[in-house]
Amino acid sequence: MRIMRAGGVVVCRGPCASALRAFRIKPSIRCLSSSSTAVTTTTTTFEHGSFIRDIAAAKPPEHLNYLLNVLQASGETIASPGAREGLFPLVIPLSINPSGALTSFLRWPTAPPGMEMPIVEVHQHGVWLLAKNTDQYIHRMLVEEDANVAKGSINKLCDATSDAGKKLYTKGDFMESSITDLDVYILKKVGLFPDVIERKVARHFEKGDHVSAMVTGEFYTRGHFPGFGRPFVFNAEILLKVGRKLEAKDAARGALKSPWWTLGCKYHEVAEIAQWDDEQIEFIKEKVSKDGKLEDLKKGKAPEQVSLDEAAFLLDLASVEGTWTDNVDRIAECYREAGLSDIARFVLYKD
DSSP, X not given: OOXXXXXXXXXXXXXXXXXXXXXXXXXXXXXOXXXXXXXXXXXXXXXXHHIXXXXXXXXXXXXXXXXXXXXXXXXXXXXXXXXXXXXXXTEEEEEEOTTSOEEEEEOOTTOOTTOOOOEEEEETTEEEEEESSHHHHHHHHHHHHHHHHXXXXXXXXXXXXXXXXXXXXXXXXXXXXXXXXXXXXXXXXXXXXXXXXXXXXXXXXXXXXXXXXXXXXXXXXXXXXXXXXXXXXXXXXXXXXXXXXXHHHHHHHHHTTSOGGGSSSOHHHHHHHHTXXXXXXXXXXXXXXXXXXXXXXXXXXXXXXXXXXXXXXXXXXXXXXXOTXXXXXXXXXXXXXXXXXXXXXXXXXXO
């Protein structure tokens, strides 16, 4: 069964792919710009808070205003939360980084109670997880800035985060710790981040330590990032790289049980490792057909669950080509049929 199904994996494309190509690790959270400011208006914070509460039907993070300050201080441009035309329909825009990528909250439609909205980077075929929650994102930014300050950079985030930042991180802790490697400090003291784990694997390979690389890849898949398929894809990449093609195939097939928009790259790149052509695409198309839904109902599946599954399948299909607007109306209707009227309204909303 798919985890939190609501509906993109970087792989080597054949045996001749180089190690670097096999591990195209996503950029880490952005460092600070020397010309950035730490000023976010009350109006902007209110706009995002109101959108999250009234449109996305979710609880705004306690430190939302500090998050927006940090994003702006790091050189990103604050975006309207309703500027969602053509985007993956479950994100709440926060800011646009200098490269043009959109930083957003991910609003899981059926998140467990108490689960905070993760922060993601939005791409054509899905999303990339940046942090599991707001405080974790801010904490990492503070640590990375502190490490950069030690190298001569200018400290810009203390004022941006105010007392909230001091609760999350005490300036100088990294330098005073016995840990000299920034990534190691982040993993031990801040939390787990996909790009840091993947960078750790790449370093193991650089040292020729395949065993440690495989152990780290297996650790990556142990439920640390619920709902995301990326860890399983990356583990498949590792297995492929060390010559375990059969295990890599099985790992890739397991990854495709997760929402395809959480894989980290295009569906077909993962399907290649899984040694599948379009079988899964055709299977999902059959599941969302009238006959496929009727068959599920005959098997005793609740109508609400059939509608939720259809929404998930439609998001999967849309991720293959990145065509999010084609089925958004039907996706919203599925959520409405499943009793999630708030999510339906959120999916359809745009400025």
